[in-house]
Amino acid sequence: MTEDRKGGKGSISSLKTRPLERNIAMTMLGLGAGGKIAAHSIANLFRDESTRERADRDFYKRQAEILADELGKLKGSVMKAGQMMSLYGQYFLPEEAVDVLSSLQDDTPPVAWHVVLPVLERGIGRDRLRELDVDEKPLAAASLGQAHRARRRRDGQELVIKIQYPGVADAIESDIRTLSRLLMMTRLAPKGLDLEPVFNEVREMLHREVDYETERHFTQTFAEKLRDDPRFVVPRVFGEYCSDRVLTTSFEHGNHVRDDAVQRLPQARRNALSAAFVEVFLKEFFRWHMVQSDPHFGNYRIRPDADGQDRIVLLDFGATRVFGRGFVESYADIVRGAIERDREAILRGGIDIGLMKAGFPKSVLDTFVQLCETIVEPFGDAAHMPERLRNDKGEYLWGASDLPMRAGRMAASNALSVHFKVPPREIVFLHRRLAGVFIMLATLHGELNARDMLLKYLKEE
The missing domain is CATH 3.30.200.20 (Phosphorylase Kinase; domain 1)
Incomplete structure (x- = not known):
């Protein structure tokens, strides 16, 4: 790989496209990781608990950085699978590893x-x-x-x-097998966790995206x-x-959402853009039953208009997922129940799509209900919004909200985390898109209560 003139990552002058070449590269990485794991484990014998915990975090971060760097060089399906691990990995990988693998989303050299x-x-x-x-x-x-x-x-x-890229479609099967072994060799995945369903989904997704x-x-x-x-x-x-x-x-043409030309738009115009982002998602899922599930900012452009008729450019539909009507209807039950504070509807929908099981402890079911009710906070009525997150019109202040962190802490700090490991694949991709909507509205500093908009599409189900 060459270096650019600014010292950053330059272009890759050749790709390892043959399965043997790619396997050797990743096997060497795995063997190197094995030696580091042994040394780390021995050193841990002489550390107290607090020092060991800090050393573990540093170790996981270094392992993930090495893995991410190698995947970035190899490109193709192993790199895309690494990206997917950052998405699925929030349910089973160390936080440090998820943060590093997430960098694969946008910090990759060209070919x-x-x-x-x-x-x-x-x-x-x-x-x-x-x-x-x-x-x-x-x-x-x-x-x-x-x-x-x-x-x-x-x-x-x-x-x-x-x-x-040449050879990426032909290397998918070999890459997936090698990467699954590599995750185990680097000790990033917990022992005993069955990752076969995750890799099956990644395999299917890769074949779809090529x-x-x-x-x-x-x-x-x-x-x-x-x-x-x-x-x-x-x-x-x-x-x-x-x-x-x-x-x-x-x-x-269009501007990145973080460009000054967008950020300096009057509040009313940014609110209109926010409403459009919410509505297109609701249309995709509830009406069309197909969702563009890769919501990173590179797939959107904002085209400001001198007359105030700003437009959103939608790009890259390779990650589009189609959802069955039964799944959409059950998910609608969860959302409708969360807005209306209807516990039975939330649990019925959660059980129907495999998020919950009727035999789970009451504390787990209660937490699931509470989590769902919390997540729909921006779509609720003013009475269920924190006062600090409402403007004087009762509209939700997306840019000031810490909802993702609150919801994440709620899921991780109780029995739900024990029972709710890797959710159904439909949920992973749907929530990826939903999180993208939230981040987009937060970046626009939108002030919007989308309750009526959501109820309109729920009534269609």
């Missing part, structure tokens, strides 16, 4: 142009490629592919070409569904420049 160019040439053909001027410096780099800006010569149409034809379908589906809503922009697909490894769409 050199000569590595991805053959994929593009094979995907759309050299004749089609000659129609375009492609910027060899990537616009964005991810675990499974990277995006390059381009311009069509005949009409100046601005494009974005998403190119899949399927650019399905991503193309979802991009066009979202564009159609939001066609008449002026608040949203979905890129147009250019099929003549697409293949199973290449996806080309229109380039859609």
